[in-house]
Amino acid sequence: VTGSGVASPQQYDVEYLTPISVGTPPLVLNLNLDTGSSDLWVFSSELPPSEINGQTVYDPTKSTSAKKLEGATWEIEYGDGSSSEGDVYIDSVAIGDLTVTAQAVQAAKNVSAEFTADTNDDGLLGLAFNTINTVQPTRQKTFYDNAQSILDAPVFTADLKDDAPGRYNFGYIDSSVYTGNISYLPVDSSQGFWMFTSPGYAIGKGGYKITEMKGIADTGTTLLLLPTSVVVAYYKQVDGARYEGTQGGYIFACSATLPDFVFAVGNNARVTVPGKYINYAPTDSSGTTCFGGIQKDIGIGFSIFGDVALKAAFVVFDGPNQQLGWAAK
């Protein structure tokens, strides 16, 4: 079996949403497929109405296939301070033609203001390793875990695009959507993430710099968060760029020309993030000052190759072989 879902960018490519069917009759929810977390949680009828703002909600009492997982609860907090919590149902979940009949669906009873404000996002579908699933007392498997035994190949791929619809595919590698070869790197899943080490980088036409960057492939984080030394070196190449504490990062004139950022995947493969992707978004409505798509990874403990980086590549997530594949496109 295989499955495929479109990944539609929200404004400024802040996140990508994919239509997922939940329950019986199937309710279509637009979920953020997130390789940086491992909870499948959805807006639900158990939320106070004040916390719902246009989202489609899952009502387990309306799904004939829903079964409450008695005594199970969950609570998650993300690095940006957003959070959600609730209880758990076992129900059917489908992406395209791929259906998992017994998937833990975490129904939200509370969500933080950031999620309430995100009107098109009906929840998250975690695709990291289940060791970081937050359900208590028994952690639950991800959609990818549950799908693996029925998939033609035990992989999923992410093909995110700049301000255009991309795709998440499950169970196959579509060789028509990338160029050249796929370079595979070993994954260190000990912290529950798709963590890999890039041996070095280059900025624009500059020379290659050998610097190990240990980071995660994270579709749920918008920006490319890198070691301070790399970020400082990058913005030295951008006239007028400066770190602005009140904005929480590097800003520059929206008219600035930004160099490409190239990171190595293995010893002879490279991913080139076009400078255009690093001119992330205006900081205010005047559109004169823009916020950088590359920022510091301070305080996280590793780098995060978020959407700004991932949309420059075709990425293969291979759990059984604990490897990540990268290809140009």
Ligand SMILES: CCNC(=O)c1c(-c2ccccc2)csc1NC(=O)CNCCc1c[nH]c2ccccc12
């Ligand atoms: C800013 C989002 N990213 C993180 O917090 C994060 C961190 C992290 C930890 C500490 C400080 C900063 C970041 C490590 S792995 C990691 N990745 C994830 O947590 C992936 N899931 C993000 C879900 C998420 C949080 N706030 C949102 C707002 C819109 C769409 C999605 C989200």
